[in-house]
Amino acid sequence: MKSLRARLLVGMIGSLVLLLFVFGLVIDAAIEYMLVREFDFYLETVARTLAAAVETDGTHVEVKLVPEALPDIQQAEGELFSQYWTEDGAVLAKSANLAHGDLPRFAGPIGQPQVQPLTLPDGRRARGAGLRFPINRRPRAPERSLSVPPGRDAYLTLVVARDTTDLASHVRQLRGLLLAAGAGAMTAGAFVSWVVIQHSLRPLHRLAAAIAAIREDDLSARLPAATRPREIAPLVERLNELLERLEDAFARQRTLTADIAHELRTPVAGILSTAGVILTTDRSTAEYREALEDVRSIARRMRIMTDNLLMLARLDSQPAPLQREPVPIRELVEWGWHACHEKAMIRRLSFQNAVSGALVWETDRNALAMIMANLLDNAVEYANESGRIRVTANRSTDAVAIVVANTGCELTQDQIARVFDRFWRADAARKDASLHVGLGLALVRRLVTSLGGTANAAAAEGEFSVCIRLPSIERRAAVD
Secondary structure, three states: OOOHHHHHHHHHHHHHHHHHHHHHHHHHHHHHHHHHHHHHHHHHHHHHHHHHHOEEOOOEEEOOOOOOOOOOOOOOOOOEEEEEEOOOOOEEEEOHHHOOOOOOOOOOOOOOOEEEEEEOOOOOEEEEEEEEEEOEEOOOOOOOEEEOOOOOOOEEEEEEEEEOHHHHHHHHHHHHHHHHHHHHHHHHHHHHHHHHHHHHHHHHHHHHHHHHOOOOOOOOOOOOOOOOOOOOHHHHHHHHHHHHHHHHHHHHHHHHHHHHHHHHHHHHHHHHHHHHHHHOOOOOHHHHHHHHHHHHHHHHHHHHHHHHHHHHHHHHHOOOOOOEEEEEHHHHHHHHHHOOHHHHHHOOOEEEEOOOOOOEEEEEHHHHHHHHHHHHHHHHHHOOOOOEEEEEEEEOOOEEEEEEEEEOOOOOHHHHOOOOOOOOOOOOOOOOOOOOOOOHHHHHHHHHHHOOOEEEEEEEOOEEEEEEEEEOHHHHHHHO
């Protein structure tokens, strides 16, 4: 069931039906209990009244029978029956409507009526009260007497019964009323539930309309949360956060597109300028070779930039699976330095590899090699003339920290916070047409993140440093 309205309606109606069913059962049981209890109380009253009316003068016993013998007792619906027994089980007397049968004989403790259901001789269902009681001895002239041997029976057993056909009819009528009332309440409840659900879902419809009004070319709009119900407010807040992230993402995309165009414009302009100069007049073979070398150098820079962009795109979309193996850190630093030591010699830079030769860390060799190559290349590019580059590493129980530092830093703290942004350079005018276009450190951070680590930059006393921290396999597994 995909409709929220249908789910809520079914849930509310189902709950209402369940409550009405349980409530109906309780009411039905309570009413039936009260009617039966009143019915039984009447039987007990009749039994006690008849027992109290039994008298003997020692020779004869006078008894009274229902219904004709009790004109003062209010008649209830249902035919009354009564029957007496002596102690030895002989029938002493019974009402005229029992001419063709007997009631079952039962009784509770002496003087305490016992009520139970029974079946009349004609098959009708009834309830009866059985009472065993002592005979009252009073000298008087008998009105209606039966001979009982003196001193033989000190107690009699009386059963008074009443037909329950009318009682069962009343119970059925009350159950019918309960069913009708329940059906009416369920219908009214379903209508009220539908109205309440319709009213409650209106904020969602208004929210959907507000979302639909947001244009794709203007993501600065935000959804008002103050006027929304409390339950929807978290959803509105999350949507506003999503809009903010989307706005930032589109802004970064526009900036990235502009940066790529700006970065490509310089080498393309260089290629066109070189080709234009060469084509203006005939040149010697050496001049053509020199021009082609310039074009190839520019093309290499463009290829490196596109390779870095493709690598970042792959890491963003679907990170490559890691191949973990023991990697000697010092050896990897030396390999990274070998690729840029010629440029470092031209700028008279000193290099110190302070990483212990015994430090081995289990990680992805290719990813860490690319990280070190970019960090060292960045350090060589931005160190001051005759400056210093130093690499250190410290190992703890659950991580290794590698720091690459270079002198000659002139960045402010605000600029340091942006060094990992793509295409960011301290030179806002981008006059430098060198190899660095602001992708090296962005690629470093993305690679470190793929290894489960962190990369941070800092500057102090003219020295710029990048610290990468790589967790152990066990630590990363626990975090994942």
